[in-house]
Amino acid sequence: xxxxxxxxxxxxxxxxxxxxxxxxxxxxxxxxxxxxxxxxxxxxxxxxxxxxxxxxxxxxxxxxxxxxxxxxxxxxxxxxxxxxxxxxxxxxxxxxxxxxxxxxxxxxxxxxxxxxxxxxxxxxxxxxxxxxxxxxxxxxxxxxxxxx
Amino acid sequence: xxxxxxxxxxxxxxxxxxxxxxxxxxxxxxxxxxxxxxxxxxxxxxxxxxxxxxxxxxxxxxxxxxxxxxxxxxxxxxxxxxxxxxxxxxxxxxxxxxxxxxxxxxxxxxxxxxxxxxxxxxxxxxxxxxxxxxxxxxxxxxxxxxxx
DNA sequence: ATAAAACCTCAACTTAACTTGAGGTAAAGG
DNA sequence: CCTTTACCTCAAGTTAAGTTGAGGTTTTAT
Numbered sequence: 001x002x003x004x005x006x007x008x009x010x011x012x013x014x015x016x017x018x019x020x021x022x023x024x025x026x027x028x029x030x031x032x033x034x035x036x037x038x039x040x041x042x043x044x045x046x047x048x049x050x051x052x053x054x055x056x057x058x059x060x061x062x063x064x065x066x067x068x069x070x071x072x073x074x075x076x077x078x079x080x081x082x083x084x085x086x087x088x089x090x091x092x093x094x095x096x097x098x099x100x101x102x103x104x105x106x107x108x109x110x111x112x113x114x115x116x117x118x119x120x121x122x123x124x125x126x127x128x129x130x131x132x133x134x135x136x137x138x139x140x141x142x143x144x145x146x147x148x
Numbered sequence: 149x150x151x152x153x154x155x156x157x158x159x160x161x162x163x164x165x166x167x168x169x170x171x172x173x174x175x176x177x178x179x180x181x182x183x184x185x186x187x188x189x190x191x192x193x194x195x196x197x198x199x200x201x202x203x204x205x206x207x208x209x210x211x212x213x214x215x216x217x218x219x220x221x222x223x224x225x226x227x228x229x230x231x232x233x234x235x236x237x238x239x240x241x242x243x244x245x246x247x248x249x250x251x252x253x254x255x256x257x258x259x260x261x262x263x264x265x266x267x268x269x270x271x272x273x274x275x276x277x278x279x280x281x282x283x284x285x286x287x288x289x290x291x292x293x294x295x296x
Numbered sequence: 297a298t299a300a301a302a303c304c305t306c307a308a309c310t311t312a313a314c315t316t317g318a319g320g321t322a323a324a325g326g
Numbered sequence: 327c328c329t330t331t332a333c334c335t336c337a338a339g340t341t342a343a344g345t346t347g348a349g350g351t352t353t354t355a356t
Contacts, residue, residue, distance in 0.1 A: 321333075
């Protein structure tokens, strides 16, 4: 009885503030699902509204669609996810958000102490040689020697 | 006398931890400069090492090449930038970093209070309806009504 | 019964930030 | 001198996250 898929793509798009093309795209990527009516048009269960909204919220946090897809994969597929299911996603993302924030705070601190003081030394500036704790953004080791 | 351009592209690449192709790219984008030797090979002044390092540091902060280019444009072009010049860049970026951090902290807070509590309401969740204060990441207004 | 609005598919285009490759020249080492 | 290794240019490919457009069908409204 929770199985009625009633929304058209236009309705979902409007209510979520995205284009229909984005919904096609999300579906192609396996992030959302739809069924079809007689005339081959997509029909969505209202659950998709929450999914799309969560996608948008996650993107604001800097989470990629790939990661969102992985997170969605942890949701139950035999039933519509409930509040508790979504809470679990949320707590994962809160943690990732926290480490992202910590990473940036770190950078800022170094920027303050390092470029800020004018050192910007090619030799030992932690901003350059820093081994990232957030691998997703990291670029790897660098070798800088003192110049001239 | 500060005008000797002595480094080869390979040397710069190795010392900065980037590929030669990236240096070509930065040059094409107008972020760095080079002169040429007899045989048309690039030769770099050592100042480029600082520039490339600053590019990398800025990128870690989430600053785009376009923005970096704009920032570099504020550096003096009649002389090699000095510590004070770089400090000014640093303080701009520190500010932008701070607002980026604040934005994420805000999101986290809402995530904690909102998805975290399991509400995730299509109706009033600030995470969805939020007007971003950081336009660069924003996606605009959304209209969500209560479903069902 | 139409005309207009909404959909459909599939391919190609967009931006960012580079990388890869092809075809050819220059510099360095033995 | 000759062979690597390093460079050069220019075009095309890569990933992310979609958008745009062409050509054609369905729905909806009049």
